[in-house]
Amino acid sequence: MAITSANQLELLQTAEAVAREKMIDPSLVVDAMEESLARAAKSRYGSEMDIRVAIDRKTGKATFTRVRTVVEDEELENYQSEFTVQQAKQYMAEPAVGDTFVEEVPPVEMGRIAAQSAKQVILQRVREAERDRQFEEFKDRAGTIINGLVKREEYGNVIVDVGAGEAILRRNEKIGRESYRPNDRIRCFIKDVRREQRGPQIFLSRTAPEFMAELFKMEVPEIYDGIIEIKAVARDPGSRAKIAVISYDGSIDPVGACVGMRGSRVQAVVNELQGEKIDIIPWNEDQPTFLVNALQPAEVSKVVLDEEAGKIEVVVPEEQLSLAIGRRGQNVRLASQLTGLDIDIMTEEEESSRRQKEFESRTGLFMAALDLDEFFAQLLVSEGFTNLEEVAYVDLDELLVIDGVDESTAAELQARARDNIEAQANAAIEAARALGVEDSLINFEGLTPQMVEALAKDGVKTLEDFATCADWELAGGWTTENGERIKDDGILEPFEMPLEEAQKLVMTARILLGWVDPADLETDEDVSEDADEDEQQSEAEA
Template identity: 45%
Template sequence: MASEILMMAEVLSTEKAVDRNVIFEAIEAALATATRKRHREDIEVQCVIDRKDGSYTPYRVWEVIEDDAELEFPSKQICISAAKEHDQDLVVGEFVKEELEAVPFGRIAAQAAKQVIMQKVREAERNKISEEFEPRVGEMLSGVIKRQERGDTIVDLGGVEALLPRNRTIQREGLRPGDRVRAILSEVKQNNRGPQLVLDRVTPQLVLALFRTEVPEASENIIEIVGAARDPGLRAKIAVKSNDSKVDPVGACVGIRGSRVQSVSNEINGERVDIIKWSEDPAQFVINALAPAEVESIMVDEDKGAMDVIVDESQLSLSIGRGGQNVRLASELTGWDINIMTYEQANEKLEEESSGVREMFMAKLDIDADVATILIQEGFSSLEEVAYVPREEMLEVEEFDEALVDELRQRADDALVTLAIQKEEMLKGADPADDLLGMDGMDETTAKFLAINNIKTMEDLAEAATDELLEIEGLKISEERAQELIMIARRPWFEEMGIDPDAEEEVEESA
């Protein structure tokens, strides 16, 4: 029996690539189970195997408990006073051990031992998979397609199987058993069968990883592949920059006669890849990202994170792309909301926006439409700008003299003071509830503005929509902050329903 134990440990350790100590612990558990079954009484058994000669010793074990504690399991527990008769040094929580006779096991007992051993080995294999692959989530892995299961693909990563779900496979991609494929490890899911490795071939991270593999300059940090956006199987855009002025980042990624970009394209089912030069100037970056379309001019709205891109009528369809693909990918790549328009559309939008500003200037500064129009043409869009822009800068306006500039500045200043007083008077009557005032991220002014618009409690705010907050006159708040405040107010809902608060985007969209 001793030699068989040593042989079993050696064989299983080699075949399953599991540490020998894990195998020995599994065999000890199996021997303990088999020994326990040989006794009519429900006892607790431990077995200890000598790692050198394979011999083992079974022990009957009692847990030491307090004298006044109830013996729930008399065959497995012993009071401290009785335990000290065996060993004076024992304390509550330790164990009394009594050696049992090691007897040979029959066929049924051996079969039971084998089942326990294989279960422990499977657990060890699962733990090993988790330990090996959880740190590698987000990494590109290579494997061979083993089989198809209900539309999903099983990939052999070299002794370990991974799942490539159908919805993470490039459309119209003809994957067949035996094909080698590369994908991003997106997650390690735990289920009843153990860890499940999940792969992804539609994530933009795959394009980044492929270029970093194909382009030596990227691995040497001579160039950086900054980001990517994809329409899987159809088109992708990547942004690159160079850390060496002598190296062209676009040319490095394209390769001689397009060899490098073609290699990446072949790996992702012929997906067309546009290589864009990154720029620290957001406007220039957007212009580059919209290539091959030519941009005439661009207007940036940093507050809204948006850009109005003006193109010639002949470039409109090219800049937008089929189904909006080009502008959508450019927007994802740059992180800006891009609006493509012609000169005519831009003028219509500008006139619409200007009319509101013009009316405001005419009313607050008591000026005619001509003077208001000149202010707008010179880039003024608020009373604060008129009041606080340096006097010398306003004097550069050809149509303005010193007297007019001083008068405009004074009127703007008076209008701002009047608005401030009106705002203060209006907020005096506001009565926000204590829970709204004390809410995380809330300030008194915002709470009062909400209160005078019938949003007086956290519950009221939780029921509000982002647009409602943005439409409150006098409340200067960004869309992002409005969403944040609403989601904070909804936290009690999440806790009550057992919903993860991190799923806030889905909740906000459904609202």
């Protein structure tokens, strides 16, 4: 095939047709044609030549040129595309290193193999341009809902035609046992858009909590307008869900607005989610109040919040226990996801029994450790004292408010408490030494003798052993396996060691051992602070 005047305009017509079909810029197709023609010309004139092709965007005329670059004598490597200053003088008046000499060469005759190669180049470039356009179109749509047509199902995964490409709805992102047939209409949430080697991959979801939030935004104008905000969503896909909402207009009830007239709005969402039951809950800044709402329809008698541990105890009447927990723990699990707290539910009888046991245990502790009679020990417990440290180091005035306690009695109580604490510490140190603990760990600031003994029993006997521990191994934590949270017990968890304190102690040990340079930590903190400042500044400008 020769590039002659008879088919010059056909180049532009072909480029426009391909661009229109693939919805890409026609210039990209023309660029691909220029590259393919240049490759064909190189196969004719020699692969080492720098042959370039330019197609006129108006006439379609293809111009073939050979380009040679002027280089230093010692840098001359390719005699076909480079020449020295001396060699260039026969073509150029005053050549200098870096100058180029361009001369036109005759168009090439494209044989069958060259034409096939050119076709492959054009198809490849068009495919790349199509992928780039598809990625640019969908990357900003992540986090939104899209409608599509089911094309096929592969191994439980649904391939969806979304207009400008294909997306995938994975098996674990479908609700329950949903099944689809080709050409079924489907509505999904765009969970992620990634640029991969095989092209942009669009991942869809129907189980994401954000999918429900976006559906409510479509059905409830007040949410779309920002009058009502969805603060949290928790789902057991296909079965039940809880959604927390707040209204910024005192005249609008957020729950009523989301339910709609005769439940029309929430019913539209329920139908889309295959009958998933939805509890709409008013959000509250006060966590205990919010939790009481989240546990609906169960009634709650009392809530005890432990903010440091991120746990909360909920006391319910005996007849409300099964309702509060829900079938297979569903209600309490969703309430926990919604509030971000670990919830411990007990009946009023269980709570009373537990408190009685705690009272008896603390009474016995004070009787044995301080050599007190039962009545006096009960007085201490009733006043809120829970351990010997509180008695030993509390301000003397707090002991004087107890009936029958004068200054000499209070001083004697504190002296006995301190003596007992010292005796326990000495016993713990002796036990730790018997287990082989080194002085480097015993004298490490931040660990009590009882903590050192607990570490020794778990095989941590040197400062090096301690420095290799992870923070969660000391303070405890949670891991998620198969969607369920599993408790990891920490060595120092019985001593109520916070995770942040465990991190600090381990890092201090590593610094003392020379494993970590404090200067590096300061640099990391400075970078983190700068990043925080930049983020705050960006938010302020926004």
